Amino acid sequence: xxxxxxxxxxxxxxxxxxxxxxxxxxxxxxxxxxxxxxxxxxxxxxxxxxxxxxxxxxxxxxxxxxxxxxxxxxxxxxxxxxxxxxxxxxxxxxxxxxxxxxxxxxxxxxxxxxxxxxxxxxxxxxxxxxxxxxxxxxxxxxxxxxxxxxxxxxxxxxxxxxxxxxxxxxxxxxxxxxxxxxxxxxxxxxxxxxxxxxxxxxxxxxxxxxxxxxxxxxxxxxxxxxxxxxxxxxxxxxxxxxxxxxxxxxxxxxx
Amino acid sequence: xxxxxxxxxxxxxxxxxxxxxxxxxxxxxxxxxxxxxxxxxxxxxxxxxxxxxxxxxxxxxxxxxxxxxxxxxxxxxxxxxxxxxxxxxxxxxxxxxxxxxxxxxxxxxxxxxxxxxxxxxxxxxxxxxxxxxxxxxxxxxxxxxxxxxxxxxxxxxxxxxxxxxxxxxxxxxxxxxxxxxxxxxxxxxxxxxxxxxxxxxxxxxxxxxxxxx
Numbered sequence: 001x002x003x004x005x006x007x008x009x010x011x012x013x014x015x016x017x018x019x020x021x022x023x024x025x026x027x028x029x030x031x032x033x034x035x036x037x038x039x040x041x042x043x044x045x046x047x048x049x050x051x052x053x054x055x056x057x058x059x060x061x062x063x064x065x066x067x068x069x070x071x072x073x074x075x076x077x078x079x080x081x082x083x084x085x086x087x088x089x090x091x092x093x094x095x096x097x098x099x100x101x102x103x104x105x106x107x108x109x110x111x112x113x114x115x116x117x118x119x120x121x122x123x124x125x126x127x128x129x130x131x132x133x134x135x136x137x138x139x140x141x142x143x144x145x146x147x148x149x150x151x152x153x154x155x156x157x158x159x160x161x162x163x164x165x166x167x168x169x170x171x172x173x174x175x176x177x178x179x180x181x182x183x184x185x186x187x188x189x190x191x192x193x194x195x196x197x198x199x200x201x202x203x204x205x206x207x208x209x210x211x212x213x214x215x216x217x218x219x220x221x222x223x224x225x226x227x228x229x230x231x232x233x234x235x236x237x238x239x240x241x242x243x244x245x246x247x248x249x250x251x252x253x254x255x
Numbered sequence: 256x257x258x259x260x261x262x263x264x265x266x267x268x269x270x271x272x273x274x275x276x277x278x279x280x281x282x283x284x285x286x287x288x289x290x291x292x293x294x295x296x297x298x299x300x301x302x303x304x305x306x307x308x309x310x311x312x313x314x315x316x317x318x319x320x321x322x323x324x325x326x327x328x329x330x331x332x333x334x335x336x337x338x339x340x341x342x343x344x345x346x347x348x349x350x351x352x353x354x355x356x357x358x359x360x361x362x363x364x365x366x367x368x369x370x371x372x373x374x375x376x377x378x379x380x381x382x383x384x385x386x387x388x389x390x391x392x393x394x395x396x397x398x399x400x401x402x403x404x405x406x407x408x409x410x411x412x413x414x415x416x417x418x419x420x421x422x423x424x425x426x427x428x429x430x431x432x433x434x435x436x437x438x439x440x441x442x443x444x445x446x447x448x449x450x451x452x453x454x455x456x457x458x459x460x461x462x463x464x465x466x467x468x
Binding site: 002003005040043045070071072074075076093094095096098121122123167196197198251252 | 269271272275276279304305375377379381382383384406407408410412453454455456457459460
């Protein structure tokens, strides 16, 4: 029986943990390292770091934050934002990341998906997709925090990405992101029904019931949450308890 | 002195997390490729990710095969993690048959592409899975799992699995696709875990603390 993974998602800008609505209007929450440590201690199954300005090497760069975080976090860490090459991926993995999430560069050059998967294994290569609803049962993939259109149909792009070697899909609904109105169930369902790699639903979790919904109705393998944790609307312990009471299998992590 | 641990640095994968986890658990870590140090260390950790043949080649190229075997034969504590666990066995079927360290007899074979029920299943096996005693009457007392509750979940990432010849060398299994997969193998002072304790949260740290105690 598959265990549903509860993932804390931390969006980063410069040295700060931030949160927006529809990936825009970013507001500073605090220190990414401190929040990451708290989520780890509260029992997050994994963490995701997404750099909204893709500053892999510049000032206040992401690699430094990853290095600092990985020192005290003993669960898998996925890092995305600004990865343009196999070397960028290698660099982040050396800093302590376990997987890399790629969006913009994969759209520009899909062979990067295969290159990363071949070098580090497909389980390392997470295809990150920012999806916007454009019509009935249709979504378009966006890049750069939903600022740039790609013209790609999300479901087609996911299918292609998995063929190229993506081992996991991080599926962010731009429409739901930051709204606390629940996940885009139709979107997640459309994606989980065409691929057999794990799909992480992201964007919209406002209450523990939303998680149960997206797992039961759309077969998400994992759920990324941000707002609900950052603003302490619910803790990971409560969310886990709720999931278990609703009949989902989740990890028991002691304590 | 009691918590000294030597981590074998043979150029395979990322050792940052495993060293940090050991330090977090109070270990005094020496990261080295020096055969002398490894052979004489009272406690050796053999990490590793990637392909079996590549791992053995790198160990051989750096003259570390005998050093690791030597440490084990002296009765020093040896813990292999992930690929490091698989290398403890006699041989692996990954990319043709490749000889391993031969410290635990048995073979490393691919995870079946189908479940027991005949359904296709995902390989690699990635994610959290629970540990169960491998055999009826298997006790974890006095082993690296002494402080690990039955049913605790650990983080796995692997496409091949260890099949020790002697069932007594299986300490813990997990269930994948309805079939048992060796999660911890052990023969006296030589222990291997298929999962990554350094990525398995508090239970992983507990296991490392037991190893260091």
